[in-house]
Amino acid sequence: MLDATFPGLAWEGFVPISSKTLGSSTCVIHLAPDPAQAPACAQCGALCPKVHDTQYRRVRDRDLFDYRVWLDVPVRRVRCQRCGVGRERLSWLAPRARMTERMRLHAEVLLRLLPIKHVAQLTGLHWHTLKAIDKARLGRELPPLDLSRVRxxxxxxxxxxxxxxxxxxxxxxxxxxxxxxxxxxxxxxxxxxxxxxxxxxxxxxxxxxxxxxxxxxxxxxxxxxxxxxxxLFHVMAKFGREVIDRVRVDQANALRQDRPARRAVKQSRWLLLRNPENLDERQAADLNELLAINQPLMITYLMKSQLKQLWYAKNERAARWRWTHWYNQALASGIEPLRRFAKNLKPYAEGIIASAVYPLxxxxxxxxxxxxxxxxxxxxxxxxxxxxxxxxxxxxxxxxx
Structure with a gap:
């Protein structure tokens, strides 16, 4: 009768004997041991017809339509001739678990797709319960590490x-x-x-x-x-903040009496920071016009391009020469933010030069x-x-x- 009421629900070694609804969305199914199937020892798997004691446990199973399904399960301890007194083997319920394996696997599938908060709302399980399920899954599924191959x-x-x-x-x-x-x-x-x-x-x-x-x-x-x-990315980003932005602000302050020129310098930040290949025709024309009338910005922009080329040297010797040449030019530029940046960058020169050997x-x-x-x-x-x-x-x- 219950098999017809709850189609597809099967609990190995047990049969449903009754059910009741609590409220409008909860169903409790009472299970009993299947008299046609003897319990087995959880350790060795041997059949153990002698039962030591029985404890009832209420566990959560997968939802059935609009019902949250709970099971009242008589969990037995059996007398095994090999292992002594121990828990019976349940293929669908882990030791001390408060949900069936079917429910756990269902939660794992949902957690692959949705945030824990949403899965908790869908299933009614607590956030910490779901976190423990997902954390255990992640620990099982992480690929093994072969550290001997890491270079x-x-x-x-x-x-x-x-x-x-x-x-x-x-x-x-x-x-x-x-x-x-x-x-x-x-x-x-x-x-x-x-x-x-x-x-x-x-x-x-x-x-x-x-x-x-x-x-x-x-x-x-x-x-x-x-x-x-x-x-490269971090060094160039730092160059943009500490050199280009500083020179741009200094030049804008020096042009207070020339408002159109000052406005052009103040609005040139992204023109100076972007790579030339990312500029459209109008932006490229504006950049060329700006650099033609402002020598400090032109020097700074050219030094940015030369600095970037350090990471594309064909060998370590070429990279070292490029660094020395760039460093000397920066010091001779007379532009204080550029000089200061070059001096601060010098202790990191070997790490820049190493990129010619290891393009990481x-x-x-x-x-x-x-x-x-x-x-x-x-x-x-x-x-x-x-x-x-x-x-x-x-x-x-x-x-x-």
Whole structure:
């Protein structure tokens, strides 16, 4: 009778004997042991007709139409001749679980597609219950790491929470696999990664990063044979902030008596920062006109283009020559923001020159950071950093070689 009422519901070793509804959306089904099937030991699988004791447990099963289904299950402990007293084997209910395997698998499918908040509204399960289910799934499904094959690393940071709280991420540059994520961006914060890497530190040949002194020093301490490669994107972004913007503001202030010229300089920020190939004909014409009448901006713009060419040298010797030539020109330019930037950049010169041998960059991690932002927005934030980091690793499992 209940089989007809609840088609497709089957619980191995048990049969439904009655049901009742609670309110308008909850159904409780009472199960009883199937008299035609003896219980089996959970450890060895042997049939055990002798029952030691029975405890009733209410567990959640998958919804049936508009009903939330609960089961009253008589969970037995059996006397096994080999193992002694122990729990009976239930293929559809894990030990101490409060939901069936069918419900757990259903929740896992939903969690692959939807944020926890939405799955909680759909299923009626608590946020922490769903987090535990998804966290266990992520731990099972993460691909194994072969650290012996890791030669090139990319390190970067991303905003973890509001209020200048950051986390660091390390990726295998060749396989695009996130190896490690940890809170903080100091030397102490990234040190656990190198401790975890252990003897495999000796295989690391190069590490790409931005101008993060903490990461640089930690790489030198644990991987002294590795070359540090500074990323083009971060250096050029810093050049734009500290040199182009400063020179532009200084030139605008010097043109207070010439309002049209001052307005043109003030509105030229994106013309100066964009790559020439990204300008349309009108923008290119405006840029050429601006540079023709303002020598400091022209020098700054040309020095930006020459600085970028350091990352495209055909070999280390050419890169070193380009750096020396650029550095001397910057000092001789007479433009103070440019001179100051060059002096501050000099300690990082070897990391720029190394890019000629190891053409690495953190652009791939910029894509990772964008994906991380999407993951955070979908979940409306994460209360468990370890769970969040598992989500990141799962999103970037790497590619096969």
């Amino acid at each position: 090139y690393l990319v390190m970067d940071e991303f905003a973890l929470f509001k209020g200048h709280r950051y986390a660091s991420v390390v990726m295998d540059a060749e396989r695009r696999q996130v190896l490690w994520v940890g809170e903080g961006r100091s030397r102490e914060a990234v040190r656990p990664f190198f401790v975890w890497l252990g003897e495999h530190c000796q295989h690391i040949e190069a590490v790409a990063m931005d101008q993060n002194t903490a990461m640089d020093l930690e790489v030198q301490a644990h991987c002294p044979q590795a070359r540090v490669v500074y990323d 960059n953190t652009s791939v991690l910029e894509g990772v950071n964008n994906r991380i932002k999407v993951i955070k927005r979908m979940a409306y934030g994460y209360r468990d950093s370890d769970y969040f980091f598992l989500k990141i690793k799962s999103a970037f499992p790497g590619k096969a070689r």
